[in-house]
Amino acid sequence: MQLVKAKDYQELCRMAAERIIGKVKRARNIKLGLATGGTPTGVYRELIEDHRKNGTSYRHVTTFNLDEYVGLSPEHPSSYHYYMNKNLFEHIDIPKEKTYLPNGMSADLEAECRRYETLIEAEGGIDIQILGIGLNGHIGFNEPGTPFDSLTHVVQLAETTREANSRYFGSPDEVPTHAVTMGIGTIMKSREILLLVNGRNKADILRRLFEEKVTEQLPASVLKTHPHVTIIADEEACSRLYVFP
Numbered sequence: 694m695q696l697v698k699a700k701d702y703q704e705l706c707r708m709a710a711e712r713i714i715g716k717v718k719r720a721r722n723i724k725l726g727l728a729t730g731g732t733p734t735g736v737y738r739e740l741i742e743d744h745r746k747n748g749t750s751y752r753h754v755t756t757f758n759l760d761e762y763v764g765l766s767p768e769h770p771s772s773y774h775y776y777m778n779k780n781l782f783e784h785i786d787i788p789k790e791k792t793y794l795p796n797g798m799s800a801d802l803e804a805e806c807r808r809y810e811t812l813i814e815a816e817g818g819i820d821i822q823i824l825g826i827g828l829n830g831h832i833g834f835n836e837p838g839t840p841f842d843s844l845t846h847v848v849q850l851a852e853t854t855r856e857a858n859s860r861y862f863g864s865p866d867e868v869p870t871h872a873v874t875m876g877i878g879t880i881m882k883s884r885e886i887l888l889l890v891n892g893r894n895k896a897d898i899l900r901r902l903f904e905e906k907v908t909e910q911l912p913a914s915v916l917k918t919h920p921h922v923t924i925i926a927d928e929e930a931c932s933r934l935y936v937f938p
């Protein structure tokens with residue numbers, strides 16, 4: 694894992710966006726893995742601004758999101774479909790039919806998980822996967838204890854995750870109890886991974902990621918075994934690291 698330090702959230706977003714834009718410009722056909730949550734919103738703002746100012750086109754881009762809540766339709770304002778439409782897709786020229794998220798409304802969720810996994814494979818896999826990290830080290834919605842070889846599956850969300858994400862809902866009770874998420878094995882098949890970590894509340898989990906051994910109890914620790922991972926973290930997130938490059 695390579696650690697790149699950003700002064701603050703704004704710089705982190707600029708750095709991440711630069712990497713993504715560079716790839717989008719260079720490749721004729723690129724598959725991006727996208728994340729939701731608070732962390733990547735500023736990165737998406739940078740991509741939109743660049744699209745407007747510099748005309749970077751996304752017509753040749755396919756996207757796969759990490760996860761979606763079970764039981765929320767794409768029109769639900771707290772669904773990840775809605776988030777992606779509002780925070781990115783509606784503002785760039787990406788073909789809507791090339792933007793994929795798991796369908797949390799499927800009547801057969803097991804079949805939906807298989808369909809999503811097969812779809813990623815059929816498109817040739819993900820070139821670069823953007824990740825945030827949960828306070829308990831989750832990546833996607835893969836909570837501690839998830840097997841490292843897991844593929845897209847249905848998860849029961851940890852109470853701490855429901856609590857952390859309740860800020861996107863009217864009340865904590867409205868946060869769904871389950872989600873469909875790419876598995877850790879799915880994420881690890883990505884050719885490159887960009888983990889974004891910002892803010893003081895992520896300082897402890899970033900410290901743990903560097904200090905602790907690779908274990909399924911800390912899902913993000915699996916990234917240490919991937920050949921091409923870059924972590925972009927701001928100063929606040931790095932504030933508990935002993936050694937800093």
Ligand SMILES: O=P(O)(O)OC[C@H]1O[C@](O)(CO)[C@@H](O)[C@@H]1O
Nearest residue numbers: 729730731732825826827833834
């Ligand atoms: O960026 P946030 O809001 O801190 O969330 C961290 C992670 O938790 C999730 O919200 C749960 O999947 C991810 O989407 C995100 O990467």
